[in-house]
Amino acid sequence: MGKKVGLLDLDLCGPSIALMTGLNETTIYRNEKGWIPLTTLTTPPFSPLAVMSIAFLLKNSSSAVIWRGPKKNAMIKQFLEDVDWGDLDYLLIDTPPGTSDEHISVAEALKHRADDVSAILVTTPQIIAVNDVRREITFCHKAGIPIVGIIENMSGYVCPHCSDCTNIFSSGGGQSLAELANVTFLGNIPIDPDLCESAEKGINYLNQFENSEASKRLSDIAGKLITQTT
Missing domain, CATH: 3.40.50.300 (P-loop containing nucleotide triphosphate hydrolases)
Incomplete structure (x- = not known):
């Protein structure tokens, strides 16, 4: 629909977005602004989707993320502040079910953008x-x-x-x-x-x-x- 969209996978313990977008087992890089999201391959009329997931940082798809709240919070903050999304119309944040650390961290981290959330x-x-x-x-x-x-x-x-x-x-x-x-x-x-x-x-x-x-x-x-x- 002609919109520039980013997709942030915040299901830290069960990341699946990388697989669902065909970007699993792909290397991610950084520039001076932070991590560079990976981009899906698509054909018109659909626009490419910029994707960031913890899956890109793990050794392999079987690696388990066994973290308590503080480490999750730090990772979420880094994803929100240290990714070079470029100029987006929408950033979709996929969270796990429930009302846990991920949801609380996102709500707190985006308070300064409350009108856009x-x-x-x-x-x-x-x-x-x-x-x-x-x-x-x-x-x-x-x-x-x-x-x-x-x-x-x-x-x-x-x-x-x-x-x-x-x-x-x-x-x-x-x-x-x-x-x-x-x-x-x-x-x-x-x-x-x-x-x-x-x-x-x-x-x-x-x-x-x-x-x-x-x-x-x-x-x-x-x-x-x-x-x-x-």
């Missing part, structure tokens, strides 16, 4: 997942972080042959939560084996399966996000 919450339809995201809403309110909206992932399985949708994990949890919290429901994304395989192989799903139902909904959600944040 907002949250996108992702849930699956099940009540257990929705309850977890409800706690994240409470966290955002206490931290003063506005919520752009809620996305429901794994929202039914669309049959590739008859286009019938089967709600394997229930349905509507994300939309109900959005209504309860008085925030925007950005949309739902169905289960698609091709999407899962693309993530595991680091393939651009939107490029390869642009006519799929999940691709259409992802593009629709991206359009809503741009509209709400510009």
Whole structure:
């Protein structure tokens, strides 16, 4: 959509963004401004994605990050202050589920940019997942972080042959939560084996399966996000 986007993987103990973007086992370098994010390979109309993850700093994909809070906080601060992102329209920060060290550190580190910071919450339809995201809403309110909206992932399985949708994990949890919290429901994304395989192989799903139902909904959600944040 013509936007310059960076993606920061802050799931320090379980980084997966490197694999999902096809950048695993890639060397990262520094310049005088800090680490240089790696860039995904893509084709028009999609723009390259600048990516930074702790996975780029580990010896191999099996290396474990076993850190307590203070070391996590220091790493997060370094990622936010010591990466040469260049001129971006958006910096997406992917955090692990819950309200742990990563979330607190990000909220504190970005206080000086409070007007530019907002949250996108992702849930699956099940009540257990929705309850977890409800706690994240409470966290955002206490931290003063506005919520752009809620996305429901794994929202039914669309049959590739008859286009019938089967709600394997229930349905509507994300939309109900959005209504309860008085925030925007950005949309739902169905289960698609091709999407899962693309993530595991680091393939651009939107490029390869642009006519799929999940691709259409992802593009629709991206359009809503741009509209709400510009």
